[in-house]
Amino acid sequence: MMEEEDLEFVEELEAVLQLTPDVQLAIEQVFPSQDPLDRADFNAVEYINTLFPTEQSLANIDEVVNKIRLKIRRLDDNIRTVVRGQTNVGQDGRQALEEAQKAIQQLFGKIKDIKDKAEKSEQMVKEITRDIKQLDHAKRHLTTSITTLNHLHMLAGGVDSLEAMTRRRQYGEVANLLQGVMNVLEHFHKYMGIPQIRQLSERVKAAQTELGQQILADFEEAFPSQGTKRPGGPSNVLRDACLIANILDPRIKQEIIKKFIKQHLSEYLVLFQENQDVAWLDKIDRRYAWIKRQLVDYEEKFGRMFPREWYMTERIAVEFCHVTRTELAKIMRTRAKEIEVKLLLFAIQRTTNFEGFLAKRFSGCTLTDGALKKLESPPPSTNPFLEDESTPEMEELAMEKGDLDQPKKPKAPDNPFHGIVSKCFEPHLYVYIESQDKNLGELIDRFVADFKAQGPPKPNTDEAGAVLPSCADLFVYYKKCMVQCSQLSTGEPMIALSTIFQKYLREYAWKILSGNLPKTTSSSGGLTISSLLKEKEGSEAAKFTLEELCLICSILSTAEYCLATTQQLEEKLKEKVDISLTERINLTGEMDTFSTVISNSIQLLVQDLDAACDPALTAMSKMQWQNVEHVGDQSPYVTSVILHIKQNVPIIRDNLASTRKYFTQFCIKFANSFIPKFITHLFKCKPISMVGAEQLLLDTHSLKMVLLDLPSIGSQVVRKAPASYTKIVVKGMTRAEMILKVVMAPHEPSVVFVDNYIKLLTDCNTETFQKILDMKGLKRSEQSSMLELFRQRLPIPPAGPEASSSLSLLAPTPEQESSRIRKLEKLIKKRL
Secondary structure (H helix, E strand, O other), rough: HHHHHHHHHHHHHOOOOOOOHHHHHHHHHHHOOHHHOOOOOOHHHHHHHHHHHOHHHHHHHHHHHHHHHHHHHHHHHOOOOOOOOOOOOHHHHHHHHHHHHHHHHHHHHHHHHHHHHHHHHHHHHHHHHHHHHHHHHHHHHHHHHHHHHHHHHHHHHHHHHHHHHHOOOOOHHHHHHHHHHHHHHHHOOOHHOOOHHHHHHHHHHHHHHHHHHHHHHHHHHHHHOOOOOOOOHHHHHHHHHHHHHHOOHHHHHHHHHHHHHHHHHHHHHOOOOOOHHHHOOOHHHHHHHHHHHHHHHHHHHHOOOOOOOOHHHHHHHHHHHHHHHHHHHHHHOOOHHHHHHHHHHHHHHHHHHHHHHHHHOOOEEEOOOOOOOOOOOOOOOOOOOOOOOOHHHHHHHHOOOOOOOOOOOOOOOOOOOOOOOOOHHOOOOOOOOOOOOOHHHHHHHHHHHHHHHHHHOOOOOOOOOOOOOOHHHHHHHHHHHHHHHHHOOOHHHHHHHHHHHHHHHHHHHHHHHHHHHHOOOOOOOOHHHHHHHHHHHHHOOOOOOOOHHHHHHHHHHHHHHHHHHHHHHHHHHHOOOOOOHHHOOOOHHHHHHHHHHHHHHHHHHHHHHHHHHHHHHHHHHHHHHHHOOOHHHHHHHHHHHHHHHHHHHHHHHHOOOOOOOOHHHHHHHHHHHHHHHHHHHHHOOHHHHHHHHHHHHHHHHHHHHHHHOOHHHOOOOOOOOOOHHHHHHHHHHHHHHHHHHHHHOOOOOHHHHHHHHHHHHHHOOHHHHHHHHHHHHHHHHHHHHHHHHHHHHOOOOOOHHHHHHHHHHHHHHHHHHHHHHHHHHHHHHHHH
């Protein structure tokens, strides 16, 4: 019974001592301990096993039990001490709380007393400082009143003095006094409600009005409209009057400037009237010489009369430019039929020189947006009318090198006066454009005549394959025209000039380049009477001579130069023209024309070499390949093809040394033309014996190696052929080799032969398979069964290709077409 009670007590104790993890963690942090008995997950069995790991250790059990009992006894003592110590804690806490409440009440009473004393002190300070604030306000008001009275006294005295000095025309004293009165009057803006102040303000305005009218009257008297000056004019008085005008309404200043400039230029309008001889363009220098003399005369006589910040000299020059532009435009409209190119360019050159003179002399600060629209970009350094410009010889030298983007001198500063007079010539620039049209037409005709007289470039010279000299001359002239026109105008005339450029670029392409390409007597695939006669006589097809090959290469190089330079020309035109018009500059069509010339030149070179190889391929197809008994060296037709390649290709390569990419295009086009033609003639070799097929395979390999070496054949410097060209040759000639390998394979059993064909050629075309059977010399009955088996072994194609394949079977085969051509050829030979 005691044991059961002890167990129940232990269980209740464990239930009571089950602490939460947070509490357990807090206890471990406050009372860290390494004793296993203090752990929350204490296990009595594990602890006992730790104390007695073996049976021998049980010998010390009594000692261990005594230690545990001693520990329990100590714990009981500690617990008892703690419990006794906590007996009086509640009573001590209540006593401490009561003492704290009493201290807080005492502190609150002291704070309240301090606050009451502070309020009494503040009230006392306010009573003390009330009188001081009143004194401060009185002092401030008194100071303001004294200052205002002083200003009022100054204003009243100033107004009286201003009116008196105005009547006596004492402009020097008035200038200083008026500015002071204006400054003082600003202080009374908030007092305008006072009648006396308002009256003084009105008197000041009246004095200003009177001064303005009086000054204008004095200037009118000193500089009357008739252009005569009053003897002994009061220049000092007028100088002081100008200082007053700076203070008055700006309209007074503008009126003075306008009347003075008008009176100063009145003589110019009389001297250069529209009906005077000196008014025409051929004497335009006299206009500019007159204004230069007038500016010097003004500086000597009136330079000190007007303030420097009025810029009167520049204003006179600017007004002269406006008047001159209007007068020139009027007289050119009246006498438009008398304007010639040389006269127009002379007038423009003198005018632009004068505008450059103004830019060096003046800053252009008096120009307004309404007076002149400034250029968006500074004039280029290629201005032919500026004194510090590069010479035309330097430009020609640079153009001959094909360098339109050569480094140039730093551009001159922006000329604010550019176009201030020369704008009037823009409506008449059509005369210049028409002249350039005529000159370019004559230039093209001269190029054509020179080419006919000099003939094509001579082989084995520096001229062979080089760019035609006329091409550089054309673009040098283009650049001169472009630079000159850009100085005249950057608007519509530049668009018209670009149209002229386009016209003669096309004419140069067709008359000089395409028009001088050698003509072929027959195409590579055609049949003419002359070709039949030459074949009958045993001669070879017509070939281009060495001179003709050099000419084709020279035309190709020239077309490439024109293509690149035309692109640069388009970019330069867009730089010269106004930004709003750049979209209208487009030379793409002309660049396409030169690209066409390049393509035609390459095609002629390919056709020539292709035609030279045709007789050898024809001889190959006419050989009796079923009678070949043994395999030897390469056949004669292969030697003939290689001979033609070695004759033509080095010449073409040497003449196209400067345009390597187009030589590569020539090689690629020749490979694309020759290899399919070789395979076509290969199908005509029928029937073929096993030995004949081996000989053809050897010949095909020889041609393949020659074609792979084509770009560097006959050259001392061996270069690796371009990858694109090598890929075409390998693919095409490998197909020819596969065809011959299929022909060499036995046709029995049929299934193996058909599968071998599909594997080697991967060609699902029934026509190609038919040609292979013809080359093997199979009978029609055997071919029918083989064709049926071939159709069965083929994978099922899509609907579209299947339909096209079935249609191709109904169409006549190439063999049938060639048979008809042979019959026609024999008939013509018999008649001849």
